[in-house]
Amino acid sequence: MPRVDLRVHFTEKDEAKRRGARWGAVARLWYVPDGLDPALFAEWLVPEPSPTEPNIRCNRFYVATGLEPCWKCVAPSRVFSLVVPQGHDKRQPKGEPLEGRWLRYEHEAMLWRVTWLSDTALAAMKEHTANYSLDESKGYLPTKFFNHCEHCGAKQREPGSAGGHVFQPETHEAAQRVTLHYYNRPMEASCHYDDMLTEYYFHGMKRADDAEVPEQARLRYLVE
Ligand SMILES: [Zn+2]
Numbered sequence: 001m002p003r004v005d006l007r008v009h010f011t012e013k014d015e016a017k018r019r020g021a022r023w024g025a026v027a028r029l030w031y032v033p034d035g036l037d038p039a040l041f042a043e044w045l046v047p048e049p050s051p052t053e054p055n056i057r058c059n060r061f062y063v064a065t066g067l068e069p070c071w072k073c074v075a076p077s078r079v080f081s082l083v084v085p086q087g088h089d090k091r092q093p094k095g096e097p098l099e100g101r102w103l104r105y106e107h108e109a110m111l112w113r114v115t116w117l118s119d120t121a122l123a124a125m126k127e128h129t130a131n132y133s134l135d136e137s138k139g140y141l142p143t144k145f146f147n148h149c150e151h152c153g154a155k156q157r158e159p160g161s162a163g164g165h166v167f168q169p170e171t172h173e174a175a176q177r178v179t180l181h182y183y184n185r186p187m188e189a190s191c192h193y194d195d196m197l198t199e200y201y202f203h204g205m206k207r208a209d210d211a212e213v214p215e216q217a218r219l220r221y222l223v224e
Contacts, residue, residue, distance in 0.1 A: 003024075003032075004031060004045070006021055006029065006030040006032065006045065007044055008030045009195075010162060010163035010168070012044070013030070016041065020032075020040070028158070028160040029160065030044070051116060051190060052116040052190060053190055054118070054188035054189060054190050055091040055093070055189075055191065056089070056188065056194065057088065057186070057188045057189075058084045058085060058088035058186065058187060059184075059186050060085055060182070060185065060186075061082055061083065061084050061085065061121065061124070061187045062083040062180040062181060063082060063083075063127075063183065064080065064081045064082070064180050064181075065079065065080050065081075065179050065181070066078070066167060066177050066178045066179070067079070067177070068165065068166050070149040070152060070154055071154065071157065072152055073151050073152040075150075075152075077131075078128075078147075079147040080125060080128060080129055080131075081112070082110070082114070082125075082187075082189065083111070083202075084111065084187075084194070085108055086105075086106050086108060087104060087105075087106060088109065089102045089103065089105070090102065090103055090194070107196050107199075108196070108197040108202045109196050110159075110194065110195050111191040112158050112159060112191060112192070112194065112195060113137075113158065113191055113192035113193045114144060114189055114192075115144045115190050115191065117145070118186075118187050118188040118189065120183075120186060121187040121188070121189060124181075124185075124187075128181065129150075131148040131149070131153075132146070133145065133148065134146075146158070159195070166178060168195075169201050169204070169205075172201070172204040173204075174201075175200075175202075175203075175205050176204055176205070176206055178205040179207075180207055181209070182207070182208070182209055
């Protein structure tokens with residue numbers, strides 16, 4: 001049986017551990033050990049979108065950048081991610097209500113475990129780096145986008161359950177270490193996890209230009 005991965009927010013890791021979840025240090029994910037019923041971990045099960053079928057779409061987006069120390073050569077290296085704004089659409093994953101339908105979300109989100117990007121998003125990323133590219137992901141998916149060290153080329157970790165990543169700010173000051181580059185063009189992505197950015201942290205992130213900062217409503221509704 002393939003290993004059942006969990007998406008556990010770092011604030012919930014103690015609860016996941018209490019229920020018997022194990023930490024996979026290589027994939028940097030919590031998972032269900034053999035012999036335990038995955039249903040015990042229902043709220044953390046990872047939905048399985050098709051790796052190349054978009055499940056996120058929007059008319060504008062941001063490329064986020066910050067510095068992370070490389071785990072291998074220790075030098076600080078720029079890392080990148082995509083942020084979708086308020087009003088982005090997300091396809092409901094398998095097994096959830098309204099499966100396969102698009103819902104509109106009125107909050108900003110950062111995309112993790114990205115397995116496919118539209119050319120518009122790829123072109124925006126390429127304006128900043130050649131080091132964000134598809135690579136093998138042990139114990140998880142065949143390939144997904146990773147940052148690679150600017151100095152030694154080593155594959156860099158994504159934000160995850162352990163916390164402490166530049167893209168997981170826990171204070172307003174930490175949010176200021178992230179810079180957002182705005183793109184007023186459509187994009188689509190297939191990603192296995194998107195993390196809602198709280199208004200507080202999103203507004204704390206630096207703007208590389210005069211990107212608009214929209215109001216927060218935190219509603220969601222069916223768009224088609
Ligand atoms: Zn390095």
